[in-house]
Amino acid sequence: MPLTKTDVEQMEPNSTMWDSGRGSVPGFGVRRQTKHPSFCIKYSTKGKQRWFTIGRLGAPWTVETARIEAKRLFGLIAAGEDPSVARDRPPGMNVSDLCDRYMVAAEAGAILTRFNRPKKASTLAIDKGRISRHIKPLIGGKAVDEIDSRAVRRLIGDITTGKTAAVVKTKLRGRANVRGGPATAARVADLLSGIMTWAVDEGVIEHNPVHRVRRFRSEARQRFLSNEELGRLGAILAAGKDREAKAFNPHAINIVALLCLSGCRVGEMTGLRWSEVDFGLKCLRLEDTKTGKSLRAIGDPAISILRAQSRIAGSPFVFTGSRRKAPYQGIGKETRRILNAANIEGATPHTLRHTFASVASSLGYSDGTIAGLLGHKGRGVTSRYIHRPDQALASAAQAVSEKINGLLNQAQIPTLPVESTDTTDSS
Numbered sequence: 001m002p003l004t005k006t007d008v009e010q011m012e013p014n015s016t017m018w019d020s021g022r023g024s025v026p027g028f029g030v031r032r033q034t035k036h037p038s039f040c041i042k043y044s045t046k047g048k049q050r051w052f053t054i055g056r057l058g059a060p061w062t063v064e065t066a067r068i069e070a071k072r073l074f075g076l077i078a079a080g081e082d083p084s085v086a087r088d089r090p091p092g093m094n095v096s097d098l099c100d101r102y103m104v105a106a107e108a109g110a111i112l113t114r115f116n117r118p119k120k121a122s123t124l125a126i127d128k129g130r131i132s133r134h135i136k137p138l139i140g141g142k143a144v145d146e147i148d149s150r151a152v153r154r155l156i157g158d159i160t161t162g163k164t165a166a167v168v169k170t171k172l173r174g175r176a177n178v179r180g181g182p183a184t185a186a187r188v189a190d191l192l193s194g195i196m197t198w199a200v201d202e203g204v205i206e207h208n209p210v211h212r213v214r215r216f217r218s219e220a221r222q223r224f225l226s227n228e229e230l231g232r233l234g235a236i237l238a239a240g241k242d243r244e245a246k247a248f249n250p251h252a253i254n255i256v257a258l259l260c261l262s263g264c265r266v267g268e269m270t271g272l273r274w275s276e277v278d279f280g281l282k283c284l285r286l287e288d289t290k291t292g293k294s295l296r297a298i299g300d301p302a303i304s305i306l307r308a309q310s311r312i313a314g315s316p317f318v319f320t321g322s323r324r325k326a327p328y329q330g331i332g333k334e335t336r337r338i339l340n341a342a343n344i345e346g347a348t349p350h351t352l353r354h355t356f357a358s359v360a361s362s363l364g365y366s367d368g369t370i371a372g373l374l375g376h377k378g379r380g381v382t383s384r385y386i387h388r389p390d391q392a393l394a395s396a397a398q399a400v401s402e403k404i405n406g407l408l409n410q411a412q413i414p415t416l417p418v419e420s421t422d423t424t425d426s427s
Helices: 005-009 063-078 083-088 095-107 121-139 149-160 182-201 227-239 250-262 266-270 300-308 331-341 349-362 367-374 377-383 391-407
Strands: 015-018 028-032 037-045 048-056 166-171 174-178 283-289 292-297
Touching: 028 063, 037 063, 048 063, 048 083, 063 083, 095 121, 095 182, 121 149, 121 174, 121 182, 149 182, 227 250, 227 331, 227 391, 250 266, 250 300, 250 331, 250 349, 250 391, 266 283, 266 349, 292 391, 300 391, 331 349, 349 367, 349 391, 367 391
Parallel strands: none
Antiparallel strands: 015 028, 028 037, 037 048, 166 174, 283 292
């Protein structure tokens, strides 16, 4: 029989009754868990069973009004909408609010990278910049559920054509030249896709509107230095001066040399701590890299540079910045000056990592060995149990380092002395 007011009022605690018989709505019922009976529906969506509470018995919910509401809800379910998601969606949430909530979760470590690790502070800073400089100005005021593939394509097009280009002040004496372009648009779209995926997981929206929207994908950079370019770079490093006879920052000279000789990432070398350098076993025990902790074998030429590096009292860093509690920050600017002085075009600090891998390949080392020298993720499964470098990797690191050292046209790259009172950043 269909539910009646008498049935509902006479329900025992912790009981459930369902609408049945002629004129009933299958899946509509009433539950009394403690004091008050509440009308509800039971339904399935995406293979999951869900309950949705309509409301307590009493104005405005009578048996008849609740039954009418149940019919409406089942109509929405049939059309593909989940009423539970719609109920939990914050009213009036726009993209700007969603981005703010996403960043709060990311800063709390709740957003994981593809390596299943929380985002680093540097990555969070980049995300904030892309949100504030591109996403918010273009679609920040739009409701989240209004964003569809067309809106995403317009966003990508606007960034590509430079609609968000601007010069933005970043700190006391710093600024960011926001140019836009297809590569920037693709990265912003990737970030927006991550935000929307998180919104789906949080029940804010049902589908990610960025999925399947085409965007620019550049080819992987294959740039590495030739033997001749390494020779010119070595001459500049040895002289420690550019063509205008202006001395380079000594930290930059040593960092560039170590990037060539070790294959490390730029951030791994600029942020290197003395506690991470193992002179006895000739390796670096990096605590926090892109892929987590990493053990890297390095050769004698790299060890010699590190041994000659002056230690700054009170600083844990091998390359200390103007503030002793922070590492050196000017490597980007100084590397450009060094490469320009060596007449090397189209290269970046990361090119030196590619060069290390290229030389290792030319010496006949396998992809697996080169991945181990570079600290790629593939070797991370067993690295937690290893406390000393693999002998094969140590031998390879020595051979590659010696080869590159020879190509730099010097037996040993001289290290310029670093005075603690004169250490300054270039940026």
